[in-house]
Structure formats: structure tokens, C-alpha cells
Amino acid sequence: MTDLAHQIAELSASLFRRRLTHGRTGNVSARTGDGFLITPTGGSLGAVGELALVALTGEHLDGPRPSKEAFLHAALYRARPDAGAVVHLHSTHAVAVSCHDGLDPDDVLPPLTAYYVMRVGRLPLLPYHAPGDPALGPIAERAARTAHALLLANHGPIVAGADLAAAADAIEELEETARLWLLLRDRPTRPLTPDQVRSLS
Numbered sequence: 001m002t003d004l005a006h007q008i009a010e011l012s013a014s015l016f017r018r019r020l021t022h023g024r025t026g027n028v029s030a031r032t033g034d035g036f037l038i039t040p041t042g043g044s045l046g047a048v049g050e051l052a053l054v055a056l057t058g059e060h061l062d063g064p065r066p067s068k069e070a071f072l073h074a075a076l077y078r079a080r081p082d083a084g085a086v087v088h089l090h091s092t093h094a095v096a097v098s099c100h101d102g103l104d105p106d107d108v109l110p111p112l113t114a115y116y117v118m119r120v121g122r123l124p125l126l127p128y129h130a131p132g133d134p135a136l137g138p139i140a141e142r143a144a145r146t147a148h149a150l151l152l153a154n155h156g157p158i159v160a161g162a163d164l165a166a167a168a169d170a171i172e173e174l175e176e177t178a179r180l181w182l183l184l185r186d187r188p189t190r191p192l193t194p195d196q197v198r199s200l201s
């Protein structure tokens with residue numbers, strides 16, 4: 001196993017152990033010279049073995065059958081040349097938020113904390129598509145040009161980062177902020193002001 005493949009397996013196992021995704025859900029990838037390495041379809045992130053190599057076009061180049069969301073990972077890499085890794089999870093609180101009615105599709109969660117603003121920022125909601133539906137590719141690619149974290153309606157988050165650690169940091173912060181938002185829903189809350197948000201970027 002290459003060093004990068006080892007890092008993907010380690011991160012996947014850590015996310016699974018901490019119940020940030022469950023069963024056979026979620027997928028993790030990291031950019032290589034000629035595309036990206038991605039977890040195979042139908043496996044548990046708790047036990048990642050061989051990885052698939054996929055081109056930025058979404059074409060399967062080598063290894064086991066890639067995640068059915070490889071086309072989405074490819075869309076994020078194309079939209080964000082600085083992205084070195086992409087993580088998709090079914091983390092409970094973010095999925096719960098993705099099922100809410102009346103969300104702002106341009107930015108789902110308010111800026112509750114500075115850390116959320118620094119790690120996630122804006123969070124667009126993408127319309128529901130069945131898992132693996134390639135019709136979501138162009139929609140995700142457009143949205144990812146201006147946001148590195150996206151929430152798939154009635155599904156879960158997908159986040160790009162400079163590397164695996166940055167993508168993991170961001171998706172974990174998204175999950176914790178979704179949890180806070182759900183905890184605070186029945187109470188008057190005071191998010192950061194636009195000035196406070198601006199001062200962090």
C-alpha cells in the first residue's frame with residue numbers, strides 16, 4: 001500500500017470508529033498525479049483495503065470498482081484545483097439537517113462559531129438525487145467553485161480540503177455545528193454578525 005493509500009485507510013477507519021458514518025456509507029479520496037485514489041463501492045470505511053484509481057473525468061483507471069460517488073469527487077476536484085482530498089459521510093446531525101424543510105439553499109447553517117466560519121464557511125444545499133445519480137455532477141461542480149463544503153439534500157455532506165486532514169477537520173466541524181444548530185433550534189440564538197464573519201476571512 002502506498003503512503004497516500006495508507007492515509008486514506010487510516011482516516012476512513014478513524015471516521016468509522018467515531019461513528020461519523022456507519023454501515024457501508026461514506027467514501028474518501030485523495031488526489032494523485034493522474035487523478036485520485038478513492039475507496040471502493042460497497043465496503044465499510046472501517047475496513048478499507050485496496051483503493052480504486054479514477055481520472056478527473058470520472059473514468060475508472062485501475063483497482064476495484066470505485067465508489068458510486070466517484071463522479072462527485074471528480075466534480076469537486078475539477079472545480080477546486082487546490083483540493084487534495086474529498087470526504088463524503090452520513091454523519092447523523094448533518095444528515096438530519098439535510099432532511100429539514102425550509103432551509104436556505106445558498107447557505108444552510110448560520111455562522112454560530114468562529115471555528116465553523118474558519119473551517120466550513122458557506123454551506124450550499126444541493127437538490128436531492130439518488131446516490132450515484134450522475135445528474136448531480138454538473139450541479140455539484142458549479143456549487144463547488146464557490147464553496148468547498150456541500151450538503152446533499154436527504155443524504156449527507158461532501159467536503160473538499162487541501163489534504164485529508166483539512167477535509168476531515170472541515171467535515172467534522174460541519175457535523176458538530178449541525179448538532180449545535182439542532183440543539184439550539186427552539187432557543188433564540190445570536191450567530192456571529194457579518195462584520196465578525198468578515199474579520200475571520
Ligand SMILES: O=C(O)[C@@H](O)C(=O)COP(=O)(O)O
Pocket residue numbers: 024025026027039040041042043066067068069088090131132
Ligand atoms: O449513500 C450512498 O449510497 C453513497 O453515497 C455512499 O455513501 C456509499 O456508496 P459507495 O461509496 O459506493 O459504497
Ligand SMILES: [Zn+2]
Pocket residue numbers: 025026088089090131155156
Ligand atoms: Zn452517501
